[in-house]
Amino acid sequence: METDKKVTINDLITQCKTYLHKDKNIEIIEKAYEFAKKYHEGQFRKSGDPYIQHPLEVAYMISQYEASPQTVCAGLLHDVLEDTEATKEDIINEFGEDIYSIVDGVTKISKLKYMTKERALAKTHQKILLAMAKDIRVVLVKLLDRVHNMRTLMYQSEEKQVRISQETLDLYAPLAHRLGMYRIKAELEDTAFKYINPQEYERITKVLYDQKDARNEDIENMKSQISQILSDSNIKTFEIKGRIKNIFSINKKMTNKGLTMEQIYDFMALRVIVPTIADCYMAMGLIHAHYNPLPGRFKDYIATPKPNLYQSLHTTVLGIGGKIFEIQIRTFDMDAVAEYGIAAHYNYKESNSSYTPAKEQEELSTKLKWYHDLLGYVESDDNDEDPLNNIKEDIFSASVYVFTPKGDVLDFPNGSTPLDFAYRVHTEVGNHTVGAIVNGRIVNLTYRLKTGDIVEIKTNKNFNGPSESWLKIVKTSHAKNKIGNVLNKRMRDELVLAGKDDFERELKLENEVLKLDDKLIKDNFSKSNIFSIEDFYYEIGKGTMSSKAAINKLLCKNEKVTEDTIIKHYEDKKDIIHHHNNDSVIYVEGLPKAQVKLANCCCPVYGDEITGYVSKGNGIVVHRAECHNIKNSQEERFIDVYWDDAAKTKTYNSILYIYSFDRRNIVAEMINIVNGINNVNISSMSSSKDRNGELVTKMKITVNSIDTINLVKVNLKKISDVYKVSRIIK
Ligand code: MN
Numbered sequence: 129m130e131t132d133k134k135v136t137i138n139d140l141i142t143q144c145k146t147y148l149h150k151d152k153n154i155e156i157i158e159k160a161y162e163f164a165k166k167y168h169e170g171q172f173r174k175s176g177d178p179y180i181q182h183p184l185e186v187a188y189m190i191s192q193y194e195a196s197p198q199t200v201c202a203g204l205l206h207d208v209l210e211d212t213e214a215t216k217e218d219i220i221n222e223f224g225e226d227i228y229s230i231v232d233g234v235t236k237i238s239k240l241k242y243m244t245k246e247r248a249l250a251k252t253h254q255k256i257l258l259a260m261a262k263d264i265r266v267v268l269v270k271l272l273d274r275v276h277n278m279r280t281l282m283y284q285s286e287e288k289q290v291r292i293s294q295e296t297l298d299l300y301a302p303l304a305h306r307l308g309m310y311r312i313k314a315e316l317e318d319t320a321f322k323y324i325n326p327q328e329y330e331r332i333t334k335v336l337y338d339q340k341d342a343r344n345e346d347i348e349n350m351k352s353q354i355s356q357i358l359s360d361s362n363i364k365t366f367e368i369k370g371r372i373k374n375i376f377s378i379n380k381k382m383t384n385k386g387l388t389m390e391q392i393y394d395f396m397a398l399r400v401i402v403p404t405i406a407d408c409y410m411a412m413g414l415i416h417a418h419y420n421p422l423p424g425r426f427k428d429y430i431a432t433p434k435p436n437l438y439q440s441l442h443t444t445v446l447g448i449g450g451k452i453f454e455i456q457i458r459t460f461d462m463d464a465v466a467e468y469g470i471a472a473h474y475n476y477k478e479s480n481s482s483y484t485p486a487k488e489q490e491e492l493s494t495k496l497k498w499y500h501d502l503l504g505y506v507e508s509d510d511n512d513e514d515p516l517n518n519i520k521e522d523i524f525s526a527s528v529y530v531f532t533p534k535g536d537v538l539d540f541p542n543g544s545t546p547l548d549f550a551y552r553v554h555t556e557v558g559n560h561t562v563g564a565i566v567n568g569r570i571v572n573l574t575y576r577l578k579t580g581d582i583v584e585i586k587t588n589k590n591f592n593g594p595s596e597s598w599l600k601i602v603k604t605s606h607a608k609n610k611i612g613n614v615l616n617k618r619m620r621d622e623l624v625l626a627g628k629d630d631f632e633r634e635l636k637l638e639n640e641v642l643k644l645d646d647k648l649i650k651d652n653f654s655k656s657n658i659f660s661i662e663d664f665y666y667e668i669g670k671g672t673m674s675s676k677a678a679i680n681k682l683l684c685k686n687e688k689v690t691e692d693t694i695i696k697h698y699e700d701k702k703d704i705i706h707h708h709n710n711d712s713v714i715y716v717e718g719l720p721k722a723q724v725k726l727a728n729c730c731c732p733v734y735g736d737e738i739t740g741y742v743s744k745g746n747g748i749v750v751h752r753a754e755c756h757n758i759k760n761s762q763e764e765r766f767i768d769v770y771w772d773d774a775a776k777t778k779t780y781n782s783i784l785y786i787y788s789f790d791r792r793n794i795v796a797e798m799i800n801i802v803n804g805i806n807n808v809n810i811s812s813m814s815s816s817k818d819r820n821g822e823l824v825t826k827m828k829i830t831v832n833s834i835d836t837i838n839l840v841k842v843n844l845k846k847i848s849d850v851y852k853v854s855r856i857i858k
Pocket of ligand 1: 182206207273
């Protein structure tokens with residue numbers, strides 16, 4: 129229906145009656161019309177038409193797709209929630225939950241803020257749109273709503289024409305393409321193109337028009353020749369059509385392939401439609417037998433359908449008069465899918481007497497499984513990416529999209545909770561969360577977020593923060609890390625207090641008096657990375673240093689208790705300490721010439737707290753004190769080791785694991801930051817995504833000391849979206 133003739137309610141009813149035969153189905157459509165007309169009373173379109181004309185046109189197009197009466201009703205009602213006084217309750221009371229849910233879905237999509245400035249986000253928007261729509265009926269209504277709005281765009285201001293056309297090209301045409309709705313896609317693209325590039329549009333349509341007669345003759349001749357060829361064979365029923373020209377795609381071909389209009393238009397197009405798949409291949413063989421096929425142009429989309437279910441054989445041949453013809457061959461069913469896409473599978477079957485909403489739901493969900501897979505195709509199917517990868521990734525990181533009260537969209541891995549949301553908004557919001565409100569109702573913090581939810585977080589400044597149990601509730605590693613930080617900090621605070629108690633008790637027992645300050649501590653313990661009183665108490669609280677040893681050291685009562693231990697090691701391990709290592713950066717007390725090696729697992733660097741481990745046959749291997757690999761090793765094999773003065777001038781290998789969100793340019797930012805720091809070199813880097821779609825970057829660097837590593841860590845954490853930098857993998 130591309131004429132100027134305005135659709136009337138009688139046209140709609142007549143069209144519906146071609147496939148709906150039950151009175152109640154027609155009655156509810158009439159009722160929806162009266163309802164919408166009443167609520168839109170007094171409203172007008174920019175064209176001057178009463179508003180009801182718009183939903184009427186949309187409903188009419190829906191009925192041409194032979195959609196269910198519910199969908200036709202939703203088409204009539206699609207603007208009443210947004211633009212009139214009608215309420216959710218009004219619609220549910222009059223038409224039931226099902227029709228309401230379609231109208232609600234369409235309304236929600238319309239509210240989605242789309243910013244043309246951020247074209248890069250178009251793919252995300254397409255995904256959000258699909259995820260929100262879920263129900264194919266919602267997409268159908270929304271796409272046809274857009275078709276009618278594009279048809280009447282001439283009544284809008286120039287600014288609006290361009291903005292809406294751009295949105296149509298970025299969002300709705302690709303959506304129609306992804307769903308295989310070729311007709312809608314072509315119309316949306318061509319209309320939008322007319323407003324965005326009027327000169328080029330004019331030029332192409334003019335060439336098309338001027339050559340129409342000559343071309344029509346060629347096409348007609350070719351058609352009758354092929355008809356004759358098929359009639360002479362066993363294929364008795366067939367149809368041959370010329371093809372609809374998509375002006376936008378002609379222009380795209382010209383710009384992408386650097387071809388002229390004439391070069392593209394030289395290709396004439398025919399479509400041959402036959403009853404069965406076997407007929408398709410037979411027709412192909414017959415055509416190739418009569419006309420020379422151009423090499424490399426044959427494509428079998430019957431054996432391997434496109435992701436949007438498109439099936440067809442494509443070939444290009446030299447036809448009559450040496451002219452080039454592109455020929456598509458397919459069955460009648462395939463042709464319906466190619467024109468109407470997913471909607472061709474969805475036409476409503478009234479004859480099914482056992483129809484129930486539950487049955488429809490079941491039928492829908494089997495389709496939705498397929499539909500869900502389709503969501504994985506973020507890119508158009510023209511690229512060479514492996515579509516299977518897309519599907520896999522989509523299943524693993526299936527996302528939900530939720531709204532902030534301001535209408536911003538945030539995406540989360542499936543299974544996320546309001547706490548994940550809270551930590552994404554801000555760490556302080558997360559730490560002070562006391563409750564959550566979803567869609568206006570209070571929910572438990574374990575509630576699983578669903579696409580389309582509007583989430584609001586209740587905080588209380590006096591709330592004392594997360595507990596251990598929160599770690600089990602949250603889904604994102606981001607939130608887990610933030611909660612872990614608070615818990616660690618809290619544990620540290622407790623250990624500091626315990627260490628202080630212990631130290632003071634010991635001091636009393638020894639009958640000593642000591643006035644501690646940060647400088648005194650630093651002077652005595654900086655070699656062990658203890659720089660403040662707090663650090664000092666913390667080490668005692670943890671048990672890595674005894675109060676007694678600390679007091680001895682501070683009072684210079686340090687006796688050489690370690691000598692015996694070393695000699696014992698010497699006795700045990702005579703064989704390994706004959707090796708000399710003059711280049712050593714490690715000093716082993718009592719054994720200046722010992723063979724020493726830095727462990728590869730934890731990569732100690734100058735300044736790290738270290739411990740020596742007497743290995744079997746490998747000399748003394750120096751690990752970082754916190755290395756997991758030596759946690760359960762035999763105690764008698766440990767030996768005290770220290771950094772030698774020579775260690776200050778050497779460089780060391782180290783590995784950092786950087787945890788972040790996966791966004792554009794983040795790895796480049798990491799490299800820039802690290803390159804800006806003195807005494808660091810990046811030797812290699814690799815990034816991978818974890819199950820939640822978050823990025824883990826492994827960076828190998830060479831540094832001269834722990835101070836440099838700390839500097840690198842602090843600076844990397846300043847990058848927004850980096851939330852953890854660690855020397856060990858979590
Ligand atoms: Mn509308």
